[in-house]
Every structure is written in structure tokens, then in C-alpha cells.
Amino acid sequence: MGPDIVEIFNIAPEITWSLWAVQYSFLMTVSCGCVFLSWPGIVLKRAAWILPSKTALILAMTCGICAPIALLADLHHPSRFLNFYLHFQSGSWMAWGACFIVFYIGALLVYAWFAFMPVLARVGQEGGRYAPFARLLCRGESEEKTRALRAAATACLFAAILIMIYTGAEFLFIRARPLWNTIAIPALMALSGVAGAAGFSLALLRFASNSKGNGIVLSGVIAWTQAAILAVVSIWLAAGLSGLSTPAALAVKTAFPATSFRLMAGGFVALTLLIWLCAARRGGNGILLGTLTLCSAWLFRWLVYIGGQQMPKTGAGYYDYSLPLGYEGLLGMAGTLGLWAFVFFAITCLVPLSHLGENAEIGNIGGSS
């Protein structure tokens, strides 16, 4: 017997939060996660964390600088971005987010500046093409300004928490999209952001250093975050299937009949489980583990942003969407990667990865790499 209702004629709205929004969310939450990871080594001075934390702060800067550019690309009228500030609306989470981003990027750059001042001084002393610029940036200072560093780090941490809250809240209060209108999304967004940050830091750390010991703490973070993601997903699913939580039940009822969503969600859970098992063993290839974690964080955002918009609010069935090849798709991804690579190379010219050696205490510019 066929269906009782067959849609003959209707509108299929365009996906309006496209790949650029996925890229923004990915870069921004990974950047915030990196700020969290930078604290143990740079601010709390935990010996095992010094190198991972410095690596994380480098990545926080690179991702943090690229993220707002991806966000601008997602606006259909990017040249009007100043309207966010000229016509601020206190009732909109997005308006608050626009302010938080400026606060975060400012605090992040100041924090990184104080944290890497000894490295800048060292680069300035060593001479070379970038030495004059490094000397200009550190203004002849070679000692760590502990109080200023702590103040900037605290401001940056606070801003990163605000970013995580706003990123989740932006989804949470959209009642029209059942998949987004659930408390699990902000939690998973934050957890996968921290996991992605740990994965990215681990991959870069292993890429730049042969020592496996440097990444142990990051593997631990990956294991814990993946376990937490699996726990949140399990609770959310149980609450949805049993009907204990109305929003979760509605989300499950709306999303799960879609084959594409089921496949991608299943893939995400399987990948999370695999990463958790690898990370918990504290073995394997750090670059591979880190890259997989990073991919998992990206996949989750694709699942939420695109998967959420593929579910019609009024129409029947599901809207098809595939990654376009142009600037709004694959080319956009390549462009974002290129931008990130440029920012990364620009920053590491002044703060070389080789100068972040594990023996180099912050403030000790003579530390070996």
C-alpha cells in the first residue's frame, strides 16, 4: 500500500547556512578548544603540558584568525558586517556572538603575544629575515610578564567560554529545527571542539617532533572527550527513543527516518568509538589519530548544520544536498585550508615550532628545542 499523502508541488528552500558556516564553527570551536589546552602548560606551568600547550596556542591563533573570515563568507551581504555593531540587538545570540568574536580574537592575540614574547626575543636575537619584525613585536622584552600573561590568558579563557556558549545557544533556541532544539547539541559542539583541538595539536606536535611522549596528555584529552561524546549521544538517544525528553524525542523522530542522516550519524558514532579505543590505548600513530579526531569534529558540524537544514519544516520528505564543487563547496574548503596554511606559515615564521622545545621553559629564551 502506498503512502496516504504524496507531495505534488512545493518549494524546496535552499540550504542557507552552507559550508562556510561549517568551516566557521569548526575553526572557531577548535580555536577555543586550543585555548583551553594552552592553559595547563602556559599558565599553570604543568611540565608535561608545556610543549602541547604552546602548540595548541599557535593553532588557536591560526584557527581563530581564519574563523571570522569564513563567517564573513557565509553572510550573503558580507560588506554590511558592521551592522552587527551599529544596530546591536541584545535579544539575538548572533548579535552577542559578533561582539564575543571581537573580544575573543583581541584577547587571544594579546595572550599569545605575552606567551610568546620570549620566543620572539630569541628569534630577534638569532637574526634572520624576520628578526627585525620579531624585535619590533617583543619591543626588546625577553622576560615573561607573568601577571600580564595571566590576565590576558584569563580574559581569553573567559572569551573562549563565551564563544562556546553562544555557538551552542545559537542552535539551542531555534525551535523550528528539532535537531538543533536540544541541549545535547551545545554539549556535543563544545566537546567535539575540544577533541578537535587536541587532535590538531597532537597531529602537529607529532609532525614537528618525533618524541611520542609529548602527545601523551593530548591522547588522554582525546580519549576523555570521545568517551564524553559517546556518553552524551547515548543519553540523548535513550531520552529520545524512550520519550523521556520531548525535544530529544522530536529530534529523533524528525531526523532518523532520513537515510542520509542515519548513515552520517552512524559514521560519526563509529568514528568516535574508533578514536576513543585508539586514544585510550595511548598508542598508534599520533598524526593519524589527531587527523581522525579533527575529521570527526568537522563531520559532526556537517551533520548538525547541513543535516539540520535538510529536514523540512513544512514539506514532505527530506531536502537533498551535496557538497558543491564551487566556492560555496569544495573550492571554499580548499580556500579556507589555503588561508589557514598562509596564516600558519606567517605565524611560525615569527614563532617557529622548533623554538617551542619541551625543555624551553616559558621565559627561558635560551631553552633548547
Added chain:
Amino acid sequence: MKKTDPGAMLTCSSRRTFIRELSVLTFALATAPLPALGAPSTISSAKNTWAMLVDIRRCIGCQACTISCFQENAMPEGCFRTLVAAYSIRLSEQPGMQPAGTYLLPRLCNHCDKPACVSVCPTGATFKREDGIVVVNNRRCVGCAYCIQACPYDARFINPATNTTDKCTFCVHRIQAGLLPACVETCVGGARIFGDANDQNSQLRQKLRQYQGQIRVLQPQMNTTPNVYYIGLDERFQGKVEGMPALWSPQRSEGASHTGMKGA
């Protein structure tokens, strides 16, 4: 010289005059922008709360509303502020009975009293006027599409010509001129009734009173308090329609780059 009967002359002249004047009158009636029957008699103000009642029983799915809105508002190809969604529904399995029927559902912005789109707008570009109409200031809109996500009726879209959010405005420019919205004006079956919900004597208010028990709105669980009401709205169509989607969806096809039309 042949004498002419003055009476006959008069008759002949009158007939010719009548025919000539009739043709002029017909042409004038066809082309003159006469005020529509039932048009708002006053300029819109805070005293008004504009609303629409859609009598689904009278809709024949001719899409005259869709086309008139498209033309009136100079919409880019593939973009629609209003449209009549069409569904085929099973009626009976019994032999000899009508097996299926067509269900038509005109869709448009609901101009809610508690609009989800307005509260999320980060720049205040989307706002609700004192007369109840929700509009977009497309000189302030940044095209962030947050309102599109928040609207439970899928009534908003990005206009590719302006790169800003677009939606039904109840043809506010026509209301200001004392005219009816284009979709109401052209509705063949008189399915769309537009008026001031505050005016107890308006046709809209009278119909709302007359069909009090049968009036429904779309997505009632969203608590947005819509100002578009329906008579004959099947509850299966109030929210997301559970059924087979349209077989053909030329999204991103020629001429439908931003809003795909789905049609089987």
C-alpha cells in the same frame, strides 16, 4: 432629397453611440486600476492589525496568487513569497469510491504576533510594524539567514538579486495605497480574505466569527500566534507533512538557483 425620419435617425445614432460608448466603457473597465472590492479603506496605522484568512475549501490551485505576487513584487526567477502547495491524498480503498483527491494549501508568511524571526535578527533588519506586518529592511539586512532558520513556516529565503532575506509583506505598498494584496486581488475562488482583525465589521472578522470552531493555524505548537488563519486545514498538514516527497526536485537547475521548485 430624400427625407430622413428624425426618429429613425435618433435611433440609429443612439445605437451607434451606445455601441461606441460601450466599447470605450469596456476598455476602461478592463484597464483602469479601480479600487478592489473590500480593499482597506484607510491608510495602514497602529489601529490596524492586518490578517488573512485562507478558505482552503475554495482554493482551486490555479496559482494565480503565486503569479500575481511574483509579478507584483518583481521576484527573481525561482523565488516565491507565496505558493499553493499541492498534495495527492488517499481518500478510500473501497472499490467504486473515489480513491484519491487533491489537497491544496496556500502558504505565505504568517506575520506572527510573536515572530521567531524578529527575535533572532542580529541587526534589527526584520521587525514587526505597528499594523502587525512583519517586514525586512533590506538596506540593513546582512544576509546571515538566522531568521530563515528560525521561521517555522519556511516562508523566508535569500533573494539572489538583493542578497538579503525576502518574504511576503502582505503587499504593504498596496495596503498603503488602499489596495488589497496582489494574491487576494487575483484569487479566483475568493479563498484569500484579507482585512483588519481589529475591525469588528470587516469581512475577515465576520468570517472568523462565523467559522470560529473551524479556524486553524499552521504550526500551533510553535506558539508564534500567526495572523494567517485557515478554514478547512487538515491537521496532517499543520506541521511537517508526513508523506512521500515530490518525485522531481530541480534544485539548482536552470532558473531555480536559489529556491528549488518541487513538483511531481
